[in-house]
Amino acid sequence: MKILIIGNGGREHAIAWKVSQSPLVESIYCAPGNGGTKDEYKCVNLNIKEIDDLVRFAKDEKIDLTIVGPEGPLVDGIVDRFKLEGLKIFGPSRHAAKLEGSKIFAKEFMKKYGVKTAEYESFGDLEDAINYINKCSYPVVIKADGLAAGKGVVICQNHNEAKDVLTAFMEKDIFNGSGKRVVIEEYLEGVEASILSITDGLTILPFISSKDYKNIYDGNRGPNTGGMGAIAPNPYFNEEVSMQFIRNILEPTLKGIKSEGMDYTGIIFFGIMITQKGVYLLEYNVRMGDPETQAVLPLMKSDFVELILRALDKRLSCFNIEWRDEFSCCVVGASKGYPGKYETGFEIKGICKAENKIFIAGASYENNNLITTGGRVLCSTATGETLKEATSRAYEDINKIHFEGMYFRRDIGTVN
Structure with a gap:
């Protein structure tokens, strides 16, 4: 198969890495990709970003499957456009993508179908x-x-x-x-969990749980970022929490997708809060989380491409996703000043010394040197038989890497 992956972040590098392991796949095109996908097995980067250009490339090259990484193209209707041209693509339609594209739409959907969530009001x-x-x-x-x-x-x-x-x-x-327009919402006290899932519109299969660390500073302080690290599985997502999640969040969400007639074959991400009063849904994402993807995919034993094809064929109900009995930790290395103003253009050194996987998020090659181009630059990811072992390995690797102004949290996997 020829696969097209849309996006240029750490999530897309992780997807490309996982997809490259499938015996079903011959070649992978990353549009536009980054310095990590450029070096990945079976991968080639393409300097293509516009939807019309992506459609043209997919038709000309007879791409067998397109996987959309970020939320922007999904909200802009890339899936509808590809399907109109008879192209196979993995992701929700423009209408279904409003579950992430509009917080107000999502909250009204939750309220309509009885999904347990915080009280709220919306304003324009x-x-x-x-x-x-x-x-x-x-x-x-x-x-x-x-x-x-x-x-x-x-x-x-x-x-x-x-x-x-x-x-x-x-x-x-x-x-x-x-x-x-804004949503003003009741504050919930508890521990967050991220549940990436896959759906064919008839079934939702949850992935192994994970935990994202959003704040920029140690101790969960400072402004929110796109995510400074992640661990999997989430130690707070126990059997009782799982049962509440399925009963009060997953099942009514699936009922809503069916009742609304949503064209939804793709990833659905549940951001939940585990409180003393129960499990609440904070938000939907209609794509894989970043950096949760970098922590979750290394634990997936199943062929990710086969799983996606089952979803596209509406046959998820009979697929059993297999997971490694291990733990994973991902630590993000960011540019100085992120998530505010930051400088780029610095050479990254030491990646060759890492013993585990380094996913590139915001870096590209210039004159054969890997140069920073974004706020979140790279993700040091490692697995282990215990969370402590996985965390230790991830930090051992990131401490070998350097670029001017590099910053990372030092408590990923050790705080709630």
């Missing part, structure tokens, strides 16, 4: 939103309605913080339209 007018925060209890969670690269959710401890966030989102428009 700044004055109305400020009137609401004048009388609500704190802390409170404010979410930009649209896509915001993982930075559109803020926990506000008091009224002044909430007012500043609303002003930044709705008036200053820091997310270029994505924060013009």
Whole structure:
């Protein structure tokens, strides 16, 4: 098979790495890919980004399967476009992708189908939103309605913080339209878990659980990022939590997908909060998480391509995903200043010394040197028989790597 993978981050490198292991696959094209996919087995990078160009390439090269990594193209309707041309593609339709593309749409969907989630109100007018925060209890969670690269959710401890966030989102428009409408949500105290899953629209099969570390600083402090590390499986996702998740979140979500007639063959990601009052859904993503993917896929024994083909054939109900009886840890190396302003263009050294897998997120080759190009630059990933062993190996590797201003958290896998 010829596979086309769309995206250029650490998640896409991990997908390409996993797909390359399948005996079904002969060649992989990564559009646009990065410095990691350039070196990956069976992979070739393509300098193609526009949907029309991707469609043309897939038709000309007779691509057998396209896998979409990031949420942007899904929300923009790339799946609908490919299907219109008779091309096989893995991902939800534009309408189904609104489960991630609009927080308001998602919350209304959850409410309609009885998915257990936090109480909320939605607003499109700044004055109305400020009137609401004048009388609500704190802390409170404010979410930009649209896509915001993982930075559109803020926990506000008091009224002044909430007012500043609303002003930044709705008036200053820091997310270029994505924060013009907001969700103001009840704050839930607990431990988060990420449950990546695959669906064919008839069945949802959950992957092994994981835990993402979103804050920039140790001790879960500082602003949210796209994710500074992840572990799998999540130690807090026990059998009782799993049962509550399936009963109160997964099953009503599947009912909603069916009832709404959504064209949904792809990944559905559940971000959940485990509290003393039960398990709540925080958000849907319609693609694989980053960096959760980098922690989860190394534990998957099953052929990922075969799994995707089963989903496309609507035959997931009879597929048993096999997992390694191990633990995984992923530590993200970021540019100085991320998630705010940061500089790029620095040479990365020491990757050849790593003994485990390094997934590249924001780096590309210039004159045969790997140079930083993004905020999150690389992901040091390792597995082990215990979480401590996996964590130790990931940190041993990332300590061998260096670029100017490199920053990483030092407590991934050791804090809640």
